[in-house]
Amino acid sequence: MSNSMDDVAKEAKAFFIIGSNTTEQHPVFGAMLRQAVRQRGAKLVVADPRKIDITEFATLHLRHRPGTDIALINGLMYIILEKGWENKSFIDERTENFDQFKATVMNYPPDVVAKTTNVPVEKLYEAAEIIAQNSPMAVIWAMGITQHIVGVRNVMDLANLQMLLGNMGKAGGGVNPLRGQNNVQGACDMGGLPNVYTAYQPVTSEEVREKFARAWGLDSGPRTVDGKTVRGLSSTVGATVTEMVPGILEGKTHALYVLGEDPVMSDPDTKHIRHCFESIDFLVLQEIFPSETAAYADVLLPGVTFAEKTGTFTNTERRVQMVRKAIPTQGDARDDWWITCQIAKRLLAGTSDRVRSDAPYSGWDYVDSSAIMSEINALTPSYGGITHARLEAGERLQWPCPTLEHPGTPVLHTKQFTRGKGKFMPIDHVPPAEKPDDDYPMLMSTGRVLYHWHGGQMTRRAKGLMEVYGEALIEVNPNDAEKMGLIAKSFVRVTSRRGNISAQAWVTDRVPPGMVYANFHFPNASANELTHASLDPVAKIPEYKIVAVKVELA
Numbered sequence: 232m233s234n235s236m237d238d239v240a241k242e243a244k245a246f247f248i249i250g251s252n253t254t255e256q257h258p259v260f261g262a263m264l265r266q267a268v269r270q271r272g273a274k275l276v277v278a279d280p281r282k283i284d285i286t287e288f289a290t291l292h293l294r295h296r297p298g299t300d301i302a303l304i305n306g307l308m309y310i311i312l313e314k315g316w317e318n319k320s321f322i323d324e325r326t327e328n329f330d331q332f333k334a335t336v337m338n339y340p341p342d343v344v345a346k347t348t349n350v351p352v353e354k355l356y357e358a359a360e361i362i363a364q365n366s367p368m369a370v371i372w373a374m375g376i377t378q379h380i381v382g383v384r385n386v387m388d389l390a391n392l393q394m395l396l397g398n399m400g401k402a403g404g405g406v407n408p409l410r411g412q413n414n415v416q417g418a419c420d421m422g423g424l425p426n427v428y429t430a431y432q433p434v435t436s437e438e439v440r441e442k443f444a445r446a447w448g449l450d451s452g453p454r455t456v457d458g459k460t461v462r463g464l465s466s467t468v469g470a471t472v473t474e475m476v477p478g479i480l481e482g483k484t485h486a487l488y489v490l491g492e493d494p495v496m497s498d499p500d501t502k503h504i505r506h507c508f509e510s511i512d513f514l515v516l517q518e519i520f521p522s523e524t525a526a527y528a529d530v531l532l533p534g535v536t537f538a539e540k541t542g543t544f545t546n547t548e549r550r551v552q553m554v555r556k557a558i559p560t561q562g563d564a565r566d567d568w569w570i571t572c573q574i575a576k577r578l579l580a581g582t583s584d585r586v587r588s589d590a591p592y593s594g595w596d597y598v599d600s601s602a603i604m605s606e607i608n609a610l611t612p613s614y615g616g617i618t619h620a621r622l623e624a625g626e627r628l629q630w631p632c633p634t635l636e637h638p639g640t641p642v643l644h645t646k647q648f649t650r651g652k653g654k655f656m657p658i659d660h661v662p663p664a665e666k667p668d669d670d671y672p673m674l675m676s677t678g679r680v681l682y683h684w685h686g687g688q689m690t691r692r693a694k695g696l697m698e699v700y701g702e703a704l705i706e707v708n709p710n711d712a713e714k715m716g717l718i719a720k721s722f723v724r725v726t727s728r729r730g731n732i733s734a735q736a737w738v739t740d741r742v743p744p745g746m747v748y749a750n751f752h753f754p755n756a757s758a759n760e761l762t763h764a765s766l767d768p769v770a771k772i773p774e775y776k777i778v779a780v781k782v783e784l785a
């Protein structure tokens with residue numbers, strides 16, 4: 232998030248929630264937003280094809296057709312420009328490329344947008360007025376925006392909207408993607424991406440590689456020493472998860488070390504994923520439970536749960552938070568970081584890469600996670616001042632926090648953007664990869680429910696949760712149910728070009744006619760048997776939100 236949960240919840244005059252089931256998937260922040268609407272009259276526009284819980288609190292719910300977000304956002308910006316509601320001084324002083332952007336937006340007049348999105352013209356005007364005339368306005372989104380082949384373009388268009396209205400760099404505004412997992416922000420910050428070291432320092436930069444090479448006692452690139460090739464740090468951008476697993480069948484991936492992921496449940500097109508794992512030469516899985524993926528592992532390494540570890544998680548608002556070991560390590564399990572260090576040591580011992588042992592961080596001999604944090608402080612500018620000692624003393628730190636004296640940064644881009652001026656991007660609507668047709672006439676969207684967590688390894692072991700939500704349910708609109716002759720608790724079979732699942736129907740107007748909604752929490756009826764691996768070309772995220780399906784009484 233460019234902003235913080237507190238300033239958004241306390242200071243925004245309006246919220247625009249687009250593609251985020253906020254109260255079910257981010258219940259704490261969801262409750263804060265609900266309170267802001269109820270207690271201080273903040274306005275709320277929700278754009279979501281489904282009638283999710285937060286829509287009950289909405290000033291206006293735009294129930295647009297899935298996969299038409301760009302048309303919708305451009306349509307709203309057209310009206311903002313038509314009415315002269317844009318923030319001219321912000322556009323002049325802080326941005327560039329406005330004219331080119333405007334030329335694109337002019338192709339999205341309300342009548343055209345209404346046809347593409349299925350949102351009536353009057354509602355477009357109403358929404359534009361609420362989000363433009365209540366300032367500051369905060370945009371909030373999650374997977375409903377990103378899990379599309381146009382995920383990156385969707386996000387850029389929301390950034391366009393916030394620059395157009397001058398809502399960047401102020402409390403109560405901003406672009407606020409809600410990060411899903413407790414530490415997914417931290418994982419990205421720590422270089423858990425194929426193209427960067429910590430804090431987005433590119434692997435392609437010679438200067439960056441030199442810095443890490445010096446710290447780790449390695450070479451910054453391949454070199455020949457005494458007739459032997461020393462690999463050194465690689466300047467090649469690696470693969471994403473959605474490339475690594477299919478890469479097995481293409482002969483590009485021979486071995487995988489998977490930590491805390493259950494791709495057999497969570498990656499698209501499960502049949503294909505299983506086939507990939509059946510073909511892999513060597514699979515190591517570091518887990519806390521024998522997951523669906525464990526069946527394919529050559530080696531299982533027992534990691535520890537959050538309750539058994541000390542370290543930090545970085546949450547969606549860039550706040551680094553201390554987690555303390557609450558219970559002793561169970562059984563043969565070991566700290567996840569300790570296991571990784573043991574593997575790294577053995578790998579290093581077996582290579583011809585030179586390790587200069589006088590380098591400050593060469594040995595993989597950390598005594599605890601605070602020693603790891605010291606290395607992070609030394610090599611990661613935005614985490615330079617975030618130490619366990621400060622966090623233990625109760626400081627609430629959000630990166631960037633470059634020095635020990637720095638108080639952290641609750642709101643980003645207050646004076647300028649990272650690149651200087653904010654660049655408006657002309658973004659056009661692109662239809663989804665799969666469209667309903669005669670064979671697969673309905674549209675399936677996928678996601679989660681309040682009571683379960685992804686592949687369900689943890690939540691399906693919780694008795695209380697299973698009592699409330701014990702099996703996969705497929706949301707079906709009452710009109711479609713009637714056409715199919717469904718009654719309460721009927722089972723439906725949902726079929727896509729990849730496979731089929733059968734599960735109990737939940738007949739509800741949460742979904743519009745023509746659309747069903749399924750989750751991937753239960754192995755016997757996981758939505759990913761049906762999803763497809765069409766990827767966003769930049770982020771390589773799959774289009775989990777739009778699948779053409781056939782739905783029948785099972």
Ligand SMILES: Nc1nc2c(c(=O)[nH]1)N[C@H]1C(S)=C(S)[C@@H](COP(=O)(O)OP(=O)(O)OC[C@H]3O[C@@H](n4cnc5c(=O)[nH]c(N)nc54)[C@H](O)[C@@H]3O)O[C@H]1N2
Pocket residue numbers: 249250251252253255256257278279280281283296297298299300372373374375376410411412676677678679680681682683684685776
């Ligand atoms: N209980 C629970 N909470 C969780 C998780 C969990 O598994 N269980 N997972 C966590 C993780 S990792 C994540 S990433 C987040 C995900 O959090 P969210 O993104 O909020 O959850 P999703 O269920 O993926 O779906 C988001 C919304 O997008 C809508 N949507 C579908 N298609 C479109 C579209 O084309 N356009 C728009 N605008 N909206 C669309 C759906 O109707 C849905 O309401 O949740 C986190 N929180």
Ligand SMILES: Nc1nc2c(c(=O)[nH]1)N[C@H]1C(S)=C(S)[C@@H](COP(=O)(O)OP(=O)(O)OC[C@H]3O[C@@H](n4cnc5c(=O)[nH]c(N)nc54)[C@H](O)[C@@H]3O)O[C@H]1N2
Pocket residue numbers: 374378411412490491492493494496497498499517518519520522534535536537567677678679684685686687688689751758759762775
């Ligand atoms: N169809 C469809 N598919 C989706 C999505 C969707 O909306 N629709 N959403 C996608 C998204 S946003 C996400 S984030 C992914 C999530 O996909 P995954 O990350 O694969 O799902 P999880 O079930 O959270 O898997 C985490 C595994 O880690 C284990 N684990 C938990 N804690 C620890 C720990 O401390 N150490 C170790 N070593 N292991 C641990 C758990 O037992 C679990 O098996 O799913 C994606 N897949």
Ligand SMILES: [Mo]
Pocket residue numbers: 411412
């Ligand atoms: Mo996620």
